[in-house]
Amino acid sequence: MVSKASLPVSSGTLYIVATPIGNLDDLSARAARVLSEVNLIAAEDTRHSGRLLQHLGIDKPMWALHDHNERDRATGLLDRVEKGESVALISDAGTPLISDPGFVLVREARARGIPVSPVPGPCALVAALSAAGLPTDRFLFEGFLPAKAGARAKALQALSRETATLVFYESPRRIQDLVAELATCFGPDRQVVLARELTKAFETFYSGTTGEVLEAIVGDENSGKGEYVVMVAGAAPERTTDALVEADQVLRLLLPELPVKKAVRIAAELTGGARNDLYQRALKLKEQ
Template identity: 55%
Template structure:
């Protein structure tokens, strides 16, 4: 007799308010054979609150590859397993990717159980365009790497979001102010769904001063929602396009450099050609 494989349920858990655990998530956590948790000690409090007695095992960044294979073997033997992180939706800047990939490669059904997600919660209340957006996870912890990444995002036209640790929040905002400019609008969403929930939007010069003046705003889980860069005007060449053009001009004649820069950046060739002439000696070569 062939035993049907079990299912891996990817279960979202509350990011603060315990009442945000959905009825379906609650039922799944009670019914599965095992819960794979990022931190069993942390999740034990959630299980105790809801009277869930399902056994748990740790599945985190440091053991996920090895532990994943053993969990896959259990599911192939017929067990259902729930994957949870400390808070929110697993895999969203949390462990779980390797387990989910291993399960799918083994032909195991993976079923999402939606619920709380800090980035979506922040975006929904930010009052910024949300039809298209980008999520950057955590920026680099060191200032140099963080500033490099911010420069790469300088001209991103979509609303974009990052998570940030509270002890790095002020440094991160100051780097944003330096790279993105004082008037770029950013929303700080802090301690979402918790007692001291804060959602505060302001231009970066105001937001930096506000956070620096209140140590309480430098505590807890943080999401930063960043206003996208304005689209260039029809006859305006972006800094990125100018950079591409300058690199090409160093090696190629004006006409060819303008043509290639247009293909790379999408800016009109004639406009780039005129800009190239202005940046040179005014004559083509």
Template identity: 55%
Template sequence: MSPAAVLYIVPTPIGNLSDISHRALEVLQQVDVIACEDTRHTARLLSHYQISTPTWALHDHNEQHKAEQLVARLSSGKSIALVSDAGTPLISDPGYHLVNRCREAGIRVVPLPGACAAITALSAAGLATDRFAFEGFLPAKEKARHDKLESLKEESRSLIFYESPRRLLDTVAELVAVMGPDRQVVVARELTKTFETIHSLPAAEMLEWLRQDDNRCRGEIVLMVAGHRPDSEALPAEALRTLTLLRAELPLKKAAAITAEIHGVKKNALYKYGLEQE
């Protein structure tokens, strides 16, 4: 493997230092410099694996300026590994400007697979995984957060957010208000660490559970929300067949009322389903 003139995107552990690949360690050892969010944080990982490669700070506040300097180094034949404090770089972390500049300059960018808190959490959440949307951090201000959740209210994909401990309660309370008390919510915290917890409850129950113990809001948090399901998806297949048969002979309103009585389901949900089929 020749690391010259290549930018490597290297995921690092999100907690447990053993969660790093042999390939990632090889790259970190061989490159000329490691660009990282916090040199002190990355130093702990490098020290653990006895890696002495020089580091260079690249964070939100200096990335656009430093990207030019790093691209110049790459253009001269140097190799660079990009890491974040934890997980996969660029996923709610710095790196976009550097990668974009490398692409524009024709510099090879090589991504390594590895840890990502969002995917790790989703795999154990018990929510639908065939389609999901990663939304990163919600806005810190109340109105902006409310508006964002309103825009996602009818999103059918599972939703994944990163959230800070100090805002978790407010966000879950907003979820109850916007998406309803019964929407399934999963809180995953301290993934791969000693106090890892993954807890799933309807939104209103989750809010109460979090309020019972301050420790439940501490640490690194991934917040997940089940996708919106139209009322018709909860209707039994037998009820839908009955409605279809009755609808052929009766007005929709009457057919929905009779079907609701037979199957013990909501008349309004049947009526809405019938309208959608017209």
């Protein structure tokens, strides 16, 4: 069997090539080969990507393809692909289309029946999640939140009961405001992990409750440098009516015999309920 990595670049194909998010050693051998063999490279910022190509010793024609010109440029690029040229799409860092340009280009390529081939590699959100210590069986990537405080708070409020791990990108200028808003919308005890300067010399992870992480970044003079991946533990699943009835039954049996805290601890072990919720229910039952 011949692996795809050993095949030559195909004519009439659009390649989606992941590039390093910081450490140049993370560029795969296949990605370097594809970039060296295609006829044209479409880049989010040709000056920025030009430095990467220069480092690799690659000299290829480049087209700028970014948010402001993608709709206009996509047609011309794909016309060339249909005539038999091969084109590689890269972004400033990481995997194209993940909070980066390329969606319009790939959608139109698919509509025309043009082969689109991914060349996988670095992706900031995946790299951050793999090292965060938060659940990864389900996660919801929200990209960049709105820049204005009111719209950002509204977006966070809509996500406050989401049980999947939440992932955002954020700039260093707004990171303190975002973490403060997380504490307001999600509560001071929600677990948060921030990843800064991934794969670079000053790679840093901040983890703890929203309050602890806010204190950490406020106290770190370097926290205003580098882009962030923000990961937030999902909300605890809401208890069903049957589960609440079961918890109340257990508490009613335990409370006459035990102090409230001990009764709550045992009830939590038996029912799987959250101690804070059970404690509040126990107080209500005591009042009744």
